[in-house]
Amino acid sequence: MFAGHDPLLVALSVVIAILGGYTGFGLTARVRGTGSADRRLLLACAAFFLAVGVWTMHFVAMLAAPIPLDATYLVLPTVVSFLICALVMGVSLFFVSLGEPSNARVGLSALLLGLGIALMHYVGIHGLAGPFHIEHQHALVAASVLIAVGAAYGGLRIFLARHDGMRLALSATAFGVAVSGMHFTAMYGMRFVPGSSPHHAATGLAVSREALALIVSPLCFLIIFGFLLLLLPEPWARALNSGPASQPDTMDGEASALDLNSLGSVETKTQLTQRPGGQPGIAAVTRVPVEGADGTRFVEATRIRSVKANAHYTLVHDGSRERMCPWAISQAEARLDPSTFMRVHRSHIVSIPLVSLIRKEGNGAVVELDGEVPHLVPVSRAKIAELRARLGLVRRDDI
Secondary structure, eight states: OTTTHHHHHHHHHHHHHHHHHHHHHHHHHTTTTTTHHHHHHHHHHHHHHHHHHHHHHHHHHHHSSSOOTTTEEEEEHHHHHHHHHHHHHHHHOOOOTTTOOOOHHHHHOOOOOOHHHHHHHHHEEEEESSEEEEEOOOHHHHHHHHHHHHHHHHHHHHHHOOSSSSHHHHHHHHHHHHHHHHHHHHHHTTTEEEEEEEEGGSSSSSSHHHHHHHHHHHHHHHHHHHHHHHHHHHHHHTTTOOOOOOOOOOOHHHTTOGGGGGTHHHHSEEEEEEGGGOOOEEEEEEEEEEEEEEEEEEGGGGGEEEEEEEEEEEEEEEEEEEESSSHHHHHHHHHSTTEEEEEETTTTTEGGGGGGEEETTTTEEEEEEEEOOEEEEEGGGHHHHOOOOOSSOOOOOGG
C-alpha cells in the first residue's frame, strides 16, 4: 500500500506534524509560568494545535496515498477522529504539566498519547467509504502502535528535560516522527480489496477527496501561522531591560513598605538578617512557595537561581525552568536572605553564589546563572559596581 504515495505530500505531512508538535509543546512550556486562568487557556491552545497538527498530518498523508478514486470520506467518523485526538492531547499535556512529572506519569502520558494517535488513525481510515473493504496486517498494526507510544515517550522526555531552544525542536521532531511513523507503518500494512462491504458503504454524509483537500489546506496554514507566532518574543521578554516606565529604579523603599505582619505563615530562619545599608530586616525564608496545577509547592531557597517580576507575582527559576510564585518582586527581595540574594534590576533578583558569568551589555550588564538550564539576567547600570564587589571583582571601598 505504501508504493504510489506522492513524495511531496508525504514530506508536507511530516513537516506539518513537526510544526504542530513544536507549537503545542512550546505553548505547554509556558503553562507553568502563568496564572491559573492563563494556564487553562495555554493548555487548551497547546492541545488544539497538537490535535490539529496530528489530524492534518493524517489527512495530508491520506491525500498522498493511492486511494481508490471513487472513495469518499464519511463526515461523522472523520470528526470523531479529530475529537479523539484533541481529547488525548489535552489529557496527556495536563498530566505532564501537573506539578513534578514522575516517570510513571510520563509513561502513562506517552501510552495515552500513542494509543490516541493510533485510534485517531484507524477511526479516520474506517471513515473511508466506497466499493471496497480494507484489510490490515495485524503485526504491522501492533508495530504502528508501538512506534507511536515509543516515539511519544521520547518526545515527552526530551521536552521535559529542557523547555526551549534545541530541546524543544528535538521533542517536536520526535513527536512528528511518532505521528508520521505510526501512520505510514499502518498504511504499509493496509490494502484495499475490491468488493462492497457494509462497513464501507456511504451510509451518511460524505465528502470527496477534493473537498477534503479544501478543508485540510487552511489547517496547514493555521499550523504554520501558529508556529511563526510562537517564534515571536513575548511582550515581557521584549521589555526585559526597559521594565515599567512608572516603576523607579530605587528599590529599598518598596521593601520597607511591605506589611511585615503577613510574613509569619512562611517557614523562616530563627535569626534576623541585616538588610543592605544597616537597615534591620525580617527573618529570611528557607523555602519559597510556587504554584502548580496540583496546588502550592515549596522550593528550597538554595535551589533558586533568580526571581523575575511578572505583573503582581514573580517567576522563580530553579535551574531547570521557571515557576510562578505568588510574591511580588518587593516581597521576594524582603523575604530572601540578603547575604545570598541581590536585586540587580528593578525586575530581577539573582543568587550571588550561582552567578557563573558577568559581562557588559549596552548601558548595563548581564549575568549568567548556573544550573541545568543556564540563563541570562539583566543588571541595571546602577547595580553593576555593587554586584562586582559582591562577586569579589572589585573592593567595596572602590564602589
